[in-house]
Amino acid sequence: MKTTTEGRLIIISGPSGAGKSTVVKSLIQQCPLPLVLSVSATTRPPRPNERDGREYYFLTTPQFDELRKDGQFLECEEVFGRGHWYGTLRPQVTTGLKQGQWVILEIDVHGAMRVLEDKELQPITIFLHPGGIEELEQRLRARGTESEEAITRRLEVSVGELALMHRYRHEVINDTVDRATSEICEILKSYQERNACSKS
Secondary structure, eight states: OOOOOOOOEEEEEOOTTSOHHHHHHHHHHHOOSOEEEOOOEESSOOOTTOOBTTTBEEOOHHHHHHHHHTTOEEEEEEOTTSSOEEEEEHHHHHHHHHTTOEEEEEOOHHHHHHHHTOTTTOOEEEEEEOSSHHHHHHHHHHHOOSOHHHHHHHHHHHHHHHTTGGGSSEEEEOSSHHHHHHHHHHHHHHHHHHHHHHHO
């Protein structure tokens, strides 16, 4: 009986404004590995174009609290003090890995540090950033979607996140989406080759 080779867990994180979502979407479309994006759970209400189980699993606060007490999250936190919780569901990740999928966690740095506490997972960790705090500020301002106070807060958080970059195995600068996508894909394929060599 043929068994499925277990997949790999990939963490892609970095400061807000680094372009993580855009690069991850490009990576899943272009990289020839069985990549899937882990869908996070949240207590915030869905926006008009969002669907449960696609963008997020939308939970009530009591539902989220119950899962948290049961240890069903690899990591979870209240983001930017808005009163809404976000988290990575452990069963979704472990099921995907057993099916041979390479599961991507697109999470913030503090969430990544919590996942790294689980020594069994051994994720491939990639820190994505735009090249420096000045470039990051330019990108946040170019969005035109946040107040000066919100931008200042995000930059303060980003300084602390950049200080943890050394905890990641790989650093990728997102100067262009195509180049960052190609670099990450090559990193991941190198792990696939190592897996193949170790089994031969």
